[in-house]
Amino acid sequence: MAGHHGPGFNPHLPGFRHQFLAKALGATMWFFIFYRARQDGAKLLGLSHPWEAHGHGHHDEHGHEHH
Template identity: 55%
Template sequence: MAGAHPIHIHPVRPFYAMSAKLLGASMWFFLMYRAKKDGAVLLGLKHPWDH
């Protein structure tokens, strides 16, 4: 019984690994873009109605 583990994890297919990296990177780029545009409002340094 030594070395025989009941759970076998299959390797990740390259398509899924690349698409996960692409979607993760696009999420962070969008978050940084919105932080650049609305960061001061979110932190309370500027009011959204002040132009």
């Protein structure tokens, strides 16, 4: 029964365009995931708080020194 080829589900292999599109979309997904992990990985894992890692210097821009 294992060698029987008859009516039933016999899927064909995907064409070159579909294989290329699948690889391109998969690579784009992984590049985006690694980019976001680099940007927000510490916050996601709980190693830093979102309000600690701004790096924009908001406290100095609002003029808190002359109070």
